Structure formats: C-alpha cells, structure tokens
Amino acid sequence: MISWEHFWIFASVSWLLWLSGSVIAMTKNGSKTLSCSLIASGIGVFLTFIILFWISLHRPPMRTTGETRLWYSFFMMLSALLTYMRWNHKWIPAFSLLVATVFIALNIAKPEIHDESLMPALQSWWFIPHVAVYMFSYSLLGCAFLFACAGLYKSDDRYLDSADSLVYLGVAFLSLGMLSGSLWAKQAWGTYWNWDPKETWAAVTWCIYLIYIHMRLRGRWSRKVLCSVLIVGFICLQMCWWGINYLPSARESVHTYSTTQLQ
Amino acid sequence: MKKNAGDICFFAGLALAFVIQAVCGDFPEEVFAFPVNAAVLFFFIVLLVVLHREKPSSALCRYLASARTSLILFVCLALSCLILGLFSQTGGDLLGFRHVKYSWWFVYLMTAFMANILMVLITRPFRLRFLLNHLGLFLALVGSFAGSPDKSSVKMKLTTDPTADMYLTDFRVEYSPNGVPSDFHAEIVVDSKNASLKVNHPYPRTPFVDIYLLDYDKASQKPAYCIVELVKQPWKYVVWTGVVMMMCGAALLFIQGVNKERRTV
Incomplete structure (x- = not known):
C-alpha cells in the first residue's frame, strides 16, 4: 500500500526529471521536445503517486493541508508545461519548479498525516480549482514583479514586454480564481460577493492589475510608473494572500478556516 | 470645452456625493x-x-468613453475597496467610511463606472474577448448593484414541529476519527415537499429563493433544531450570466495572450 512514507521516492524522481527539463528549457540550444517530455514524465510519476495514494486511502487525497499541497505541486508543473509549450517562456518551468519544490519540501518535512477532516464549507468541488488557479496566478504575477523590479533599475523596455505576457496570464487566472470563488460563495453562503476582507483585498489587487493592462493599452506612461504599478499590485497580492491575517478585520473573515465552524 | 472640464465635473460630483453623505446619511437603497x-x-x-x-x-x-476615465475610476474604486478593507464596516461615521456599500459616494462611483463600461462597449469595435470581459463585468455589476435593493435574507430556526411551513424531520452529523464533525445533513419538509439540506448544497424553494443550512443544535447528541437562511435574490441570474461571460473572457485571455495590435482587452 502506498502511503506518505513512499512520497519522497516518487517526489525525488519527479523533481530530478523536472529539474533536467527546466535546465534544458533555459539553455540556449536546448531541445524543446526533450525538455517538454522530461517535464511531462515528471508529472506522470507524480500523478502515479497521487492515484496510488488515492486508491489506498479509499477517498480523494484532498482533505489535509499536506494533501492539497500535493495538488498544488502537480498543477503548478502541469500549468508550467502547458504555458511553456504555448508561449515558449524559457524560465517558466524553472520558476514553477521553485514554487513546487517549496510545497514538496513542506510535505516531506511536515506531511500532516493526521486524518484531520475538511470542514463542510470546504467540501465542494470548487475547492481545488479555486485554490489551484489562484496559486498559479500568484506565481505568474510574482514573476512579473521580478521583471518590474529589473525594469525599475535598468532602462530596458523589454522587461515590460515580458511582464505583459505574464500579467495577461496572471490576470486570466486571477479572474478565474475570483469568479469561481464568487460562484462558490453563492452556493455556500448565498451571496456572490460578501466584501469579506479577503475578497476586498482581492478586488483591490484585481483593480491594480487591470489599471496596468489599461495603461499599457492606451496612453504613454513612463517605464518607471508602469513598473511601480506592478510592484504595488504585487504588494496588494501579498496582503490578500497572507497579509490580512495580521489585520484586525481578519477575525471577521469567512475565509479564516482555523476554528471549527459550520460555514 | 477645456481639456480638464470633464475631470472637474467628475470630481465636483464626487465631492457633492460626500457632502450629501455627511448631511443626509446613507443612500436610501430601499x-x-x-x-x-x-x-x-x-x-x-x-x-x-x-x-x-x-x-x-x-x-x-x-x-465617458475615454480610457483615461476608466483609469481614474479604477483608481477611485481601488481606493474605495481599500477603505472598505481597512475600516471595519460598523456604520455611523460622517463620511460613510464605515458604511462604504451604502454611501452616496460609492453609489456615485459605481454608477459612473457602469456608465463608463457601457459607453466603452457601445463605441469600441466588436471583438469576442472584449465583449465577454466588458459586457460580463457590466452584467455582474448591474445584477449586484441595481439588484441589491431586491436582495433579502431571513434566518429561521427549524424545529420538528410539523404544523410549521418548514420543519425538520431528521438531522445527521458524521464525525471524523478525531471527533470533529465532518458532515451535516438536514432532512426538512418545505411547503409539504421533502428536501435535503447540506452546506454547499442549498435547496431552491422558488426560482428566486434558496434555503441554506447555517447552524444546528450542537448541544445535544440528537439535534432538535437547525438554523436555515432564506436568501431571496431575483437578480442572481443576471450576476451569474455576467460571471460566466467573464470566465469565458478570462479563458480567452489565457488562450490568446497579449493583443499584438494593443487595441482592446
């Protein structure tokens, strides 16, 4: 029977495949086909663990935090592969691998094997896609932030051109996360939008990235202003993701799942 | 007309909305x-x-149709959301910072925003992604803000008394091995029809009213009552249509990526 004890074996094999694929993607004359097949086989090995684990648990492995991190890593690399195949951003696999590595390392260090149950409010098929698309969007916008920082110090407009494609992708996923969240909110709480602290910060973040997109479409704004908008957007994103936990209003949040509650 | 006359009118309107808020209090939504x-x-x-x-x-x-106006409105809306996020919404202050949703200036900004999106929709050439994103946002906002006065919710305690319009017939709680409740099920009778209630699974009583399970009698082993919420939201279909259109628009944003001609979102 497959259990958490076997996770590190599958994870290391996947990780090595992903690493070699990412390195080949970044090298100048690296073969894209080889790189994609290596990443794809890594995803295959990782998925094998998830499926075998699913069978041995007799339930989908989506309940504990550790189990959801399994899916984050999986989705992260799958989305990276698709994005790389579609747009040829050479750094995408490496960057996603960095995020996936954090989740894998956390799972090996602290697997949280206790069978703590998922509270009923989270027992919805919206849960995984809602969180997964947000995680992917956060990672893309994080990368756009790095480009913006570079663009602030070096006078090169190419940084902004690269940031653009990242922001478009990031905003597409940010919107999908927010919109799926609103449909789920209607199902769970009876209202599409609650103005809960998390939702409010998500709205602020969304507005700022839309400001950036519209600034790029029309008007001639200086590189420094545009880079600053992306940096402010990323700061708001961090507020929305974890920063609000340190605000007094977070205690009223319906998105705080630390206490046992029905909804 | 001078170049900045539009801005002056817009901000004068916003200032007026603040004055009305300070003098008259909240917007009379009802x-x-x-x-x-x-x-x-x-x-x-x-x-x-x-x-x-x-x-x-x-x-x-x-x-109303200019992209510059959209930018000004986006900044104003982001600031309003910041105010909403930073002040706890308890109500009872002069400028409505603690009651943003019901304040005159927020209604003014939302109205201006909807006018802006509508004008942009009318004036720009047709493109599918553009239409899905902008018309979708317009419908979601219309459904939420114009539909807000018709939205209401009532909390009710359902007991096992069979003479009521709605009553509880059975309530089951399942526990996970560590003793934490993992699942709740309420079997109820609504308008002499059997219905099953669960968190994340509301029961549609009428096309406009849904019943949600909120809470239950946690004190006893065999719960004797449960608390439900009846949410009436006739405009929910408008919001839903807008949200789904925007989801399709976001999918197209993902598929098509940056627009090379840089003309439309």
Missing part, C-alpha cells in the same frame, strides 16, 4: 426596490445609447 431599479436602469441604458447615437462627439460622450 427606494430603488423593483420596479424602480429596473426602470432607472432601462432609462440609464437608453439615455447613454441615444446620447452616443445623437451626439457622438459631445464632450460628455467622449469623456
């Missing part, structure tokens, strides 16, 4: 209950369409 909201919305749309058809080069028309 006045706009159906059919007033539908009528106002209808005239609002007709007015903008006629304005664009009759005087497309008028200063108002150009101001």
Whole structure:
C-alpha cells in the first residue's frame, strides 16, 4: 500500500526529471521536445503517486493541508508545461519548479498525516480549482514583479514586454480564481460577493492589475510608473494572500478556516 | 470645452456625493426596490445609447468613453475597496467610511463606472474577448448593484414541529476519527415537499429563493433544531450570466495572450 512514507521516492524522481527539463528549457540550444517530455514524465510519476495514494486511502487525497499541497505541486508543473509549450517562456518551468519544490519540501518535512477532516464549507468541488488557479496566478504575477523590479533599475523596455505576457496570464487566472470563488460563495453562503476582507483585498489587487493592462493599452506612461504599478499590485497580492491575517478585520473573515465552524 | 472640464465635473460630483453623505446619511437603497431599479436602469441604458447615437462627439460622450476615465475610476474604486478593507464596516461615521456599500459616494462611483463600461462597449469595435470581459463585468455589476435593493435574507430556526411551513424531520452529523464533525445533513419538509439540506448544497424553494443550512443544535447528541437562511435574490441570474461571460473572457485571455495590435482587452 502506498502511503506518505513512499512520497519522497516518487517526489525525488519527479523533481530530478523536472529539474533536467527546466535546465534544458533555459539553455540556449536546448531541445524543446526533450525538455517538454522530461517535464511531462515528471508529472506522470507524480500523478502515479497521487492515484496510488488515492486508491489506498479509499477517498480523494484532498482533505489535509499536506494533501492539497500535493495538488498544488502537480498543477503548478502541469500549468508550467502547458504555458511553456504555448508561449515558449524559457524560465517558466524553472520558476514553477521553485514554487513546487517549496510545497514538496513542506510535505516531506511536515506531511500532516493526521486524518484531520475538511470542514463542510470546504467540501465542494470548487475547492481545488479555486485554490489551484489562484496559486498559479500568484506565481505568474510574482514573476512579473521580478521583471518590474529589473525594469525599475535598468532602462530596458523589454522587461515590460515580458511582464505583459505574464500579467495577461496572471490576470486570466486571477479572474478565474475570483469568479469561481464568487460562484462558490453563492452556493455556500448565498451571496456572490460578501466584501469579506479577503475578497476586498482581492478586488483591490484585481483593480491594480487591470489599471496596468489599461495603461499599457492606451496612453504613454513612463517605464518607471508602469513598473511601480506592478510592484504595488504585487504588494496588494501579498496582503490578500497572507497579509490580512495580521489585520484586525481578519477575525471577521469567512475565509479564516482555523476554528471549527459550520460555514 | 477645456481639456480638464470633464475631470472637474467628475470630481465636483464626487465631492457633492460626500457632502450629501455627511448631511443626509446613507443612500436610501430601499427606494430603488423593483420596479424602480429596473426602470432607472432601462432609462440609464437608453439615455447613454441615444446620447452616443445623437451626439457622438459631445464632450460628455467622449469623456465617458475615454480610457483615461476608466483609469481614474479604477483608481477611485481601488481606493474605495481599500477603505472598505481597512475600516471595519460598523456604520455611523460622517463620511460613510464605515458604511462604504451604502454611501452616496460609492453609489456615485459605481454608477459612473457602469456608465463608463457601457459607453466603452457601445463605441469600441466588436471583438469576442472584449465583449465577454466588458459586457460580463457590466452584467455582474448591474445584477449586484441595481439588484441589491431586491436582495433579502431571513434566518429561521427549524424545529420538528410539523404544523410549521418548514420543519425538520431528521438531522445527521458524521464525525471524523478525531471527533470533529465532518458532515451535516438536514432532512426538512418545505411547503409539504421533502428536501435535503447540506452546506454547499442549498435547496431552491422558488426560482428566486434558496434555503441554506447555517447552524444546528450542537448541544445535544440528537439535534432538535437547525438554523436555515432564506436568501431571496431575483437578480442572481443576471450576476451569474455576467460571471460566466467573464470566465469565458478570462479563458480567452489565457488562450490568446497579449493583443499584438494593443487595441482592446
């Protein structure tokens, strides 16, 4: 029977495949086909663990935090592969691998094997896609932030051109996360939008990235202003993701799942 | 007309909204209950369409359709959301910072924003992604804000008393091995029909009213009552349509990526 004890074996094999694929993607004359097949086989090995684990648990492995991190890593690399195949951003696999590595390392260090149950409010098929698309969007916008920082110090407009494609992708996923969240909110709480602290910060973040997109479409704004908008957007994103936990209003949040509650 | 006359009018309007808020208090939302909201919305749309058809080069028309106006509104909305996020919404302050949703200035900003999106929709050439994103946002906002006076919710305690309109017949709680409740099920009778209630699975009583399971009698082993919420939201279909259109628009944003000609979102 497959259990958490076997996770590190599958994870290391996947990780090595992903690493070699990412390195080949970044090298100048690296073969894209080889790189994609290596990443794809890594995803295959990782998925094998998830499926075998699913069978041995007799339930989908989506309940504990550790189990959801399994899916984050999986989705992260799958989305990276698709994005790389579609747009040829050479750094995408490496960057996603960095995020996936954090989740894998956390799972090996602290697997949280206790069978703590998922509270009923989270027992919805919206849960995984809602969180997964947000995680992917956060990672893309994080990368756009790095480009913006570079663009602030070096006078090169190419940084902004690269940031653009990242922001478009990031905003597409940010919107999908927010919109799926609103449909789920209607199902769970009876209202599409609650103005809960998390939702409010998500709205602020969304507005700022839309400001950036519209600034790029029309008007001639200086590189420094545009880079600053992306940096402010990323700061708001961090507020929305974890920063609000340190605000007094977070205690009223319906998105705080630390206490046992029905909804 | 001077170049900045539009901005001056817009900000004067915003200042006026703040003055009205300080003098009169919250926006009288209940006045706009159906059919007033539908009528106002209808005239609002007709007015903008006629304005664009009759005087497309008028200063108002150009101001409402400009991308610069969208940027100003986005910044104002982001600031409003920040105010909403930083002040706990308990109500009872002069400028409505603690009651943003019900304040005159927020209603003013939302109205201006909807006028802006509508004007942009009318004036820009047709592209599928653009239409899905902008019309979707317009519908979601219309459904939420124009539909807000018609939205109501009532909490009710359901007992096992069979003479009531709604009553509880059975309540089951399942526990996970560590003793934490993992699942709740309420079997109820609504308008002499059997229904099953669960968190994330509301029961549609009528096309406009859904019943949600909120809480239950946690004190006893065999719960004797449960608390449900009846949410009436007739405009939910408008919001839903807008949200789904925007999801398709976001998917197209993902598939198509950055627009090379840099003309439309």
